[in-house]
Amino acid sequence: MSGQGMNYRYSSMGALKDVRRETLHDALELTGAEVSINRMAAGASVPFLHSHKLNEEIYVFIKGRGVFQVDGEQFEVQEGSVVRVDPAGKRCIKAADDADLTYLCVQVTAGSLTQFTMTDGVVHEGAPVWK
Amino acid sequence: MSGQGMNYRYSSMGALKDVRRETLHDALELTGAEVSINRMAAGASVPFLHSHKLNEEIYVFIKGRGVFQVDGEQFEVQEGSVVRVDPAGKRCIKAADDADLTYLCVQVTAGSLTQFTMTDGVVHEGAPVWK
Numbered sequence: 001m002s003g004q005g006m007n008y009r010y011s012s013m014g015a016l017k018d019v020r021r022e023t024l025h026d027a028l029e030l031t032g033a034e035v036s037i038n039r040m041a042a043g044a045s046v047p048f049l050h051s052h053k054l055n056e057e058i059y060v061f062i063k064g065r066g067v068f069q070v071d072g073e074q075f076e077v078q079e080g081s082v083v084r085v086d087p088a089g090k091r092c093i094k095a096a097d098d099a100d101l102t103y104l105c106v107q108v109t110a111g112s113l114t115q116f117t118m119t120d121g122v123v124h125e126g127a128p129v130w131k
Numbered sequence: 132m133s134g135q136g137m138n139y140r141y142s143s144m145g146a147l148k149d150v151r152r153e154t155l156h157d158a159l160e161l162t163g164a165e166v167s168i169n170r171m172a173a174g175a176s177v178p179f180l181h182s183h184k185l186n187e188e189i190y191v192f193i194k195g196r197g198v199f200q201v202d203g204e205q206f207e208v209q210e211g212s213v214v215r216v217d218p219a220g221k222r223c224i225k226a227a228d229d230a231d232l233t234y235l236c237v238q239v240t241a242g243s244l245t246q247f248t249m250t251d252g253v254v255h256e257g258a259p260v261w262k
Contacts, residue, residue: 001206001207001212003206005201005202005204005220006202006217006220007201007202007216007217007219007220008201008202008214008215008216008217008220008222009214009215010199010206010208010212010213010214010215011212011213012209012211012212012213013211013212013213014211015210015211016193016210016211019211023248024189024191024213024215025244025247027213028189028213028214028215029215030187030189030215030244031187031241031242031243031244032164032186032187032239032240032241032242032243032244033163033164033187033189033237033239033244034244034247034248035189035191035213035237037191045259045261046259047258047259048254048255048258048259049254049255049257049259050252050253050254050255051252051253051255052251052252052253053246053251053252053253054245054246054251055163055244055246055247055251056161056162056163056164058155058159058161058164058166060155060166060168060235062147062193067261068141069259069261070136070138070139071136071137071138071139073136074261074262075132075134075141076132077141078143079146079147080143080144080145080146080147080150081132081141081142081143081144082141082142082143082144082155082158082159082166083139083140083141083159084139084140084141084155084159084160084161085138085139086137086138086139088138089136089137089138089139090255091139092259094259094261104191104235106164106166106237107244107247107248107251108163108164108239108243108244109163109243109244109245110162110163111162111163112162112163112239112240112243112244113156113161113162113163113164113165113186113238113239113240113243114185114240115184115185115186116156116165116186116238117154117165117238120183120184120185120186120238121181121182121183121184122181122182122183122184123179123180123181124179124180124181124182124221126180127178127179128176128177128178128179128180128200128223128225130176130198130200130205130225131205
């Protein structure tokens with residue numbers, strides 16, 4: 001299912017167990033981020049180290065286990081792990097040998113957020129009506 | 132587990148089935164986004180409509196089912212659903228009566244992304260070494 005209105009657009013990736021890599025920037029016409037949902041097979045590794053020019057990356061691990069590397073240092077990740085990497089960090093990910101690894105990666109311009117939640121949100125009067 | 136280096140910081144929310152609401156901006160010292168992971172109990176609804184001043188929101192649903200409302204229009208969401216809402220959209224979410232609803236919400240400054248992935252990433256020579 002997908003659809004849109006003046007102020008929104010939605011789509012579906014299907015069940016997460018079947019996702020390999022989905023990117024949302026173009027699918028949802030995003031203007032402030034690229035978001036990808038990735039599932040690496042057990043034992044697989046991204047075959048290269050990469051950094052970024054302008055973008056901060058935020059990783060949210062939602063299933064499985066693996067190892068994260070930044071600038072030669074390594075730490076374990078699993079469901080519930082969250083990671084920020086600054087543009088200059090040389091990063092890579094490897095799935096554990098016995099478990100797929102599913103995670104979201106959010107790319108945003110470093111330093112671009114000026115306010116959020118309580119300082120950016122506006123609450124409107126009237127309870128929502130559910131049809 | 133949590134830790135940090137010159138170009139990164141990581142932490143853990145624990146198992147997603149036990150998360151109620153976790154926010155990453157302060158925990159990871161993010162500079163380009165706020166990211167929250169939310170789990171709404173079956174039948175629960177956010178009790179108000181809200182919009183934003185500057186921020187685009189991106190929702191990624193990772194478990195359960197529910198209904199999303201923007202500007203009075205409603206559509207169903209479930210595992211794998213993804214939604215962009217522009218700052219002005221008056222939005223709300225309700226979990227289905229018989230299923231918890233778990234989702235990520237990413238807040239970013241609308242219009243702030245100038246390049247991403249192939250145009251922002253830099254691949255470094257040499258395969259990653261796994262310890």
